[in-house]
Amino acid sequence: MRPDYRTRFAPSPTGLLHLGHAFSALTAWDRAQAVGGSFLLRMEDIDRPRCRPEFEQAIYEDLQWLGLSWPRPFRQSDRMGSYRAALGRLGMSGLIYPCRCTRADIKAALSAPQEGVPVGPDAVIYPGTCRGRGMEEAGPDDALRLDMRRAVASLGNAGFQENGPLYPGWHRLDPDQLVAELGDVVLARRDIGTSYHVAVVVDDAAQRVTEVVRGVDLFSATPIHRLLQVLLELPHPNYWHHDLIRDEHGKRLAKRDDARAIRAYRAEGATPEDIRRMVGL
Incomplete structure (x- = not known):
């Protein structure tokens, strides 16, 4: 028991x-x-x-x-205050930046001949147009993105335990893979003030969840969540991703x-x- x-x-x-x-x-x-x-x-x-x-x-x-x-x-x-506090902590660490790009802007940037169109858990991987903008430049219509290259410097040997039947075992996070396959993910949408990624890790910690049971469609987002747990110094649960x-x-x-x-x-x-x-x- x-x-x-x-x-x-x-x-x-x-x-x-x-x-x-x-x-x-x-x-x-x-x-x-x-x-x-x-x-x-x-x-x-x-x-x-x-x-x-x-x-x-x-x-x-x-x-x-x-x-x-x-x-x-x-x-x-x-619980919006808890999410704002988490974003504030990431901002103080210099790990997020404001992004004013629309979907059309991103599509246009990725249509350049020298660019591919890589796809991650949140659709196309952001090309980094606004990377380097400081939080002091943030406006009310900006989204907030994680600077993935800076963020992975804190990873160490972090990983997560998958207990489900589809991908069982220990999955170590690969910094290069996170940069290449996930990119600068959105951590706060301009219309709701946070994102699923931030809310889920903050709430799993607050509810003291020891095993996350969810669909395999979210397996590809788990490295983002584990990275945020490292950055925010939150406890990390095990995972059980089931088939759909x-x-x-x-x-x-x-x-x-x-x-x-x-x-x-x-x-x-x-x-x-x-x-x-x-x-x-």
């Missing part, structure tokens, strides 16, 4: 939960239950224009119907696919046990 084990399910209330969400939540729940640990819930609602209270309420209802329970949930919209639930054409499910929403199956008379069978549990 491991009563110190803590994991979480962290949906965004921008639509109804579907079978893929059920698989992720149930996987996390089962892993916590197996060792007598804790299952936590976090609402990742920093993208306020897209979040809806009716979707948040539906998440609670669907998860309870599946048989899950949790302590009082975290809501990211209540896909439709009959092999396409991953999306929130707009209402036909596979948990709520739709409930309305048709499905039971929680039926949902478990549908997702292979």
